[in-house]
Amino acid sequence: MTGFDAALIDLDGTVVHGGSLLAGAGAGVEALREAGLEVLFLTNNPTRSPAGWADHLSELGLPGDADEVLTSAEATVRYLDAHHAGARALPVAGPAVVEQLETADVTFVEDPTAAEVVVAGYHAGFDDEEMTRGLRALLDGATLVGTNRDRWVPTDAGPIPGSGAVINAVAGAAEVDPEAVLGKPSQETVDLAMDRVGAAPGDCLLVGDRLDTDIAMGERAGATTALVLTGAATGSDLEQTDVRPDYVLESLAEVERVLDGDAVDGA
Amino acid sequence: MTGFDAALIDLDGTVVHGGSLLAGAGAGVEALREAGLEVLFLTNNPTRSPAGWADHLSELGLPGDADEVLTSAEATVRYLDAHHAGARALPVAGPAVVEQLETADVTFVEDPTAAEVVVAGYHAGFDDEEMTRGLRALLDGATLVGTNRDRWVPTDAGPIPGSGAVINAVAGAAEVDPEAVLGKPSQETVDLAMDRVGAAPGDCLLVGDRLDTDIAMGERAGATTALVLTGAATGSDLEQTDVRPDYVLESLAEVERVLDGDAVDGA
Structure with a gap:
């Protein structure tokens, strides 16, 4: 007990x-x-999917199930479905994040002037060109949604920027605030976790x-x-x-x- | 009169x-x-030197002298000389800015752990790798100095990020504030301009x-x-x-x- x-x-x-x-x-x-x-x-950390995390943990000797993993990307999917269903979304994020967001009810576009939502998260390919696309979409009136707040994360090679750094960079360029940043410590993530564990x-x-x-x-x-x-x-x-x-x-x-x-x- | x-x-x-x-x-x-x-x-706009601006304006039919142009890069040089003389500086900025900063009494380094000052300004080559270098230097205790505040600038092709966007991105990743951001509207730039025009x-x-x-x-x-x-x-x-x-x-x-x-x- x-x-x-x-x-x-x-x-x-x-x-x-x-x-x-x-x-x-x-x-x-x-x-x-x-x-x-x-x-x-x-x-x-949205750079692995729940299934990817489950596999990784199993390989390290901690067997488990994809259902036991909740990532900030999944919280973002739920948010997009609830608040931006059917929207045209410009990703400022890497392939692992975009792959997880593909279950959301949005259509991904590359043209900033066509975007209604900018979905931002960390990836190693972030550059001036991507910041420019995000900037133009936001100046054009698109809404910014971020996957999670972490500004930097430790790695074996030293600290690297996190999703919070990319979200902040794009938001800062356009001088706007994100409409929502999912992941911990957001209430959306609490609600989703409670749902999942039934407690x-x-x-x-x-x-x-x-x-x-x-x-x-x-x-x-x-x-x-x-x-x-x-x-x-x-x-x-x-x-x-x-x-x-x-x-x-x-x-x-x-x-x-x-x-x-x-x-x-x-x- | x-x-x-x-x-x-x-x-x-x-x-x-x-x-x-x-x-x-x-x-x-x-x-x-x-x-x-x-x-x-x-x-x-630090993407041209004063001489480069004078040439450009002359070509457009407005002849003038390099001495009639004061850029944010020059204000940054003066600031570095006054506050960080002899320091090891990591540039998070493009070649045109670095070239102008080369008259400053600092030594440019590429290794973030060796840097005492991070000097940030816009350039089209800004990417995750550069943000990582800036982040590591700042987490290691380096001071951030920025060339100017403009978050975005209009161009014929549409808005692009400005120095303020790059400075904000690096500062935001490390969760620090810049020690100084030169250029307009800084007091350092006012002082320098008054000096130059003698008024x-x-x-x-x-x-x-x-x-x-x-x-x-x-x-x-x-x-x-x-x-x-x-x-x-x-x-x-x-x-x-x-x-x-x-x-x-x-x-x-x-x-x-x-x-x-x-x-x-x-x-």
């Missing part, structure tokens, strides 16, 4: 780093499953390595939150923010402390 | 558009010269097509300002801002109205 129905677990910096599983992360996830929690991996936020444990996305979202939704120190946030970051995780764990390997109901230590 | 010692005149949208002189602009500049005003062209702001007439750079700068400095409607700003933009030019002219051809001391009509 843990008091939780489901665990929402971030991937980069929480379960994986670069091409490897973080030490103890596999055991941590297994402990949550064995305790009867529904597990949902919740990632802002209320108060019955969920959220585990992640970022204070401004993972923990802030869980806190606002009313979930129990656990920060792991294996990724973006360090202990000293905690001193510089109002975001207060319920638990602070060295790594996901320690998640059983939360299930055992150890005293709340992050408050 | 006009009451002015000097005229500070913007180029793009005021004197030239794309590859042409705007109608009446040559006559307007000549009228100012004939009235005894020192003429200084003040441009945020006080109150004895200058500033003519430009942008409310947020040209007119705002002139107004703040205490110059007399004239907005021309041949470029970025339209009559309806005037209704949406607190920036109040002293005169509103259809084009530079009408500048004699200002010299004749017609009633102030922009207030």
Whole structure:
């Protein structure tokens, strides 16, 4: 008896780093499953599809199902369907994102003057030409929708720009604000995750390595939150923010402390 | 007797558009010269050097001297010399800008971890790789200096991103603010222009097509300002801002109205 129905677990910096599983992360996830929690991996990284993530995690020794992965791209698809059904959309995003967005009820166009929505997310091919296309569409009155807010992400080779950087670049050029940026910490992503696990936020444990996305979202939704120190946030970051995780764990390997109901230590 | 010692005149949208002189602009500049005003062209467009601008204007039938052109790149050189003398600088900018910055007392480097200053400005080669280099330098503690604020600029082929877009993209990725952005409307550019024309702001007439750079700068400095409607700003933009030019002219051809001391009509 843990008091939780489901665990929402971030991937980069929480379960994986670069091409490897973080030490103890596999055991941590297994402990949550064995305790009867529904597990949902919740990632802002749209460079793999849910099936791609499931395959990748299986290869690393953490078998799972595509249904257990919710990406910011999927949240974006749902948003486009709800708010821009039938629209002509200009992608400022890479092939992996566009592939996932292809299930959305939009028609992708390349001509900025034909676009009604600009859908922006990170990709390594971002350049001046793409910024120009996005700029022209936005000056022409198109609406900007972004996949997720992360400005930069750590990689084995060093930090690289994230979707937030690309969205900000295009929005900044045209001097407009995005209509919506999906992924964590957006409410759309909370709603979608709750739908998927069939639980209320108060019955969920959220585990992640970022204070401004993972923990802030869980806190606002009313979930129990656990920060792991294996990724973006360090202990000293905690001193510089109002975001207060319920638990602070060295790594996901320690998640059983939360299930055992150890005293709340992050408050 | 006009009451002015000097005229500070913007180029793009005021004197030239794309590859042409705007109608009446040559006559307007000549009228100012004939009235005894020192003429200084003040441009945020760093894709030509002062000599390149002088040649270009001469070819278009408006002969002049490189000394009559002050670009945002020159203001940036002065800033680097004053605040970052001897520093290692990573350029996130194109060849024309770097060429102009080569007179600054900095050493250009390509390695982000070696950079102490990132100097950013527009160029058509801006891409993810360059944003990554800038991001890594800034996360590593380098300072960001930008050539000018313009987010986008009109061209014959349509709007394209400006230096402000590139500066904002790099600053946004690293979640830092630039230490300084030179060019109009910066105080550094006002000081440099006053030095060059040997006049006080109150004895200058500033003519430009942008409310947020040209007119705002002139107004703040205490110059007399004239907005021309041949470029970025339209009559309806005037209704949406607190920036109040002293005169509103259809084009530079009408500048004699200002010299004749017609009633102030922009207030």
